[in-house]
Amino acid sequence: MHELSIASALYESCQKAVAAHGRGRIELVRVAIGELSAVEPMQLESAWQCVIHGGPHEGARLEVQWHRARQHCFACGEDKPRALGSWLRICPDCGSPLLVEGGDELDLLQVEYETECVA
């Protein structure tokens, strides 16, 4: 289950991001996951819970933005839909090869945290 190592790396990045701005408690982490990144969002979320459990940031939420890959046909000039889990690669309408765009996202988008300083 490689989601656990991804969650650990994510957690480390978040802690660095917070540390760069002082001290704080992570509340929300937003990530972009593409369907081609081989990351299962549900598993990543449970791995995240494991990683933060018992630590100073326990309770931090992980929000996953799911990105589908797009299949574009230049001949038709439009994106072609596909069934989940099956790649067409060839345009169902004209038989031209399809260009696959996106879907490989694995990005840390945003870290929200509460500062410990009391104003």
Ligand SMILES: [Zn+2]
């Ligand atoms: Zn086409």
